Amino acid sequence: MATRRSHTGPGSNTGPGPGAGHERDPIRATRLHARIAIVATIVVGQLWALTVGLNRYFEHESVAFLVAFQALSFAAALVVWLAAPGER
Amino acid sequence: MSGRPVGTERPSVRAMLDRIREDASVTRRDYLRILVTISGGLLAGTVAVAVGVFGRRDEDTGGEVRVAPTIAPGGSVRFAYPSRDDSAIAVRLADGTLVAYSSVCTHLSCTVLWNADADSLDCPCHEGRFDPRDGQVVAGPPPRALAAIELAERTDGIYAVGISEVGDGDA
Numbered sequence: 456m457a458t459r460r461s462h463t464g465p466g467s468n469t470g471p472g473p474g475a476g477h478e479r480d481p482i483r484a485t486r487l488h489a490r491i492a493i494v495a496t497i498v499v500g501q502l503w504a505l506t507v508g509l510n511r512y513f514e515h516e517s518v519a520f521l522v523a524f525q526a527l528s529f530a531a532a533l534v535v536w537l538a539a540p541g542e543r
Numbered sequence: 544m545s546g547r548p549v550g551t552e553r554p555s556v557r558a559m560l561d562r563i564r565e566d567a568s569v570t571r572r573d574y575l576r577i578l579v580t581i582s583g584g585l586l587a588g589t590v591a592v593a594v595g596v597f598g599r600r601d602e603d604t605g606g607e608v609r610v611a612p613t614i615a616p617g618g619s620v621r622f623a624y625p626s627r628d629d630s631a632i633a634v635r636l637a638d639g640t641l642v643a644y645s646s647v648c649t650h651l652s653c654t655v656l657w658n659a660d661a662d663s664l665d666c667p668c669h670e671g672r673f674d675p676r677d678g679q680v681v682a683g684p685p686p687r688a689l690a691a692i693e694l695a696e697r698t699d700g701i702y703a704v705g706i707s708e709v710g711d712g713d714a
Contacts (some may be wrong), residue, residue, distance in 0.1 A: 494578040501585040508589050515601055518593045525586040532582040536575055 494532045502530045610694065610701045614641065617656035623648065624692055624703040631692055632657060632664070633701065634675050640695060642705060644678050644689035655689065664689065 508521040561616065591597070611620040614635040624631045624643075633643040633655050644664065646655045653668035664673040671683030679688035692705035 461667070484571075487575070491571065491574050491578065492580065494575060496584065498578055498582050501582055501589075505585055505592075506591055508592050512592050513599055515599075518589070522589050522593045524587075525589040529579075529582045529586040532579045536579045 464522050489534050490538075497528050497532045497535075501525055504528070544589065552581060569581075583702050607695075608703045610643070610703050612700045617659045619659075620701075621682075622703065625706060631703070633692075633694060633703075634664070635661070635662060636675060640676070641694050642675055642678075643691065643692040644673070644675075648685055649686040649687040649689065650683070 504521050506526050508518045508525075511518050511521070551590065556684060560602075573663070608622065608624050608708050610624075612623045612632060614620050615636050616637055619632055619634045621632050622631065624628055624645075630646045631643055632646040632655065635641050644655070646664075647653075647654050648666040648668065648671055650669055650671050652664065653666050655664045655666050655671075655673065655676075657663045661672075662675065664675050664678075665671070666673075666683065666685065669684050671685040673679065674681050674682050678691050680688060682696050692703050693705040693707060695702045695704045
């Protein structure tokens with residue numbers, strides 16, 4: 456009787472091992488996710504400020520403080536982005 | 544696709560595939576970069592608004608526009624104000640009062656016509672009717688009064704000199 460040779464013996468396992476697919480550095484990943492969340496929140500605030508600025512502009516009112524708000528928001532986003540050079 | 548087995552691609556193709564795989568592995572970092580770029584774009588957009596890159600329509604007043612040399616009582620003259628694309632109508636009422644309004648109906652933007660017999664400004668599309676003395680709606684579906692135009696009667700003719708502020712005729 457012919458013996459069937461298996462290609463899946465103990466010495467030929469090549470699939471992903473335990474822990475595969477998980478974060479290699481969860482703390483670093485969490486920091487990155489937190490940065491993304493913070494900058495996304497800043498961008499949402501800037502979108503709101505732009506709509507308010509357009510309304511004020513078309514009503515002939517000053518938008519200077521909204522420009523300042525946008526500049527501060529952008530600076531904050533830059534700081535959050537540049538704060539961790541190793542993660543860029 | 545080239546049809547070659549995986550791992551036997553030409554070196555240039557393999558290098559390109561490696562780069563694509565490498566790019567795919569930094570997607571979350573790219574999110575941050577893209578968000579910061581969007582943030583900068585929003586700042587630039589707000590600065591553009593502040594410095595007046597986008598024109599306001601009400602700035603296109605055209606200054607003063609000569610409407611007509613004169614208008615007889617009960618008569619009307621059509622003209623364009625504040626821009627050449629904005630049709631307007633000036634009416635001399637029977638008592639001599641001179642009035643002018645945008646002739647764009649506030650319902651669906653049909654052109655309002657002077658009806659001397661009924662002493663009203665009528666919209667022929669949906670039978671809207673406006674009072675010529677103050678532009679208020681007296682009948683039909685228009686939701687708001689007509690926009691009033693300020694006139695100045697001088698020795699050499701009748702001039703449109705401005706638009707009444709929004710809300711003046713809404714009382």
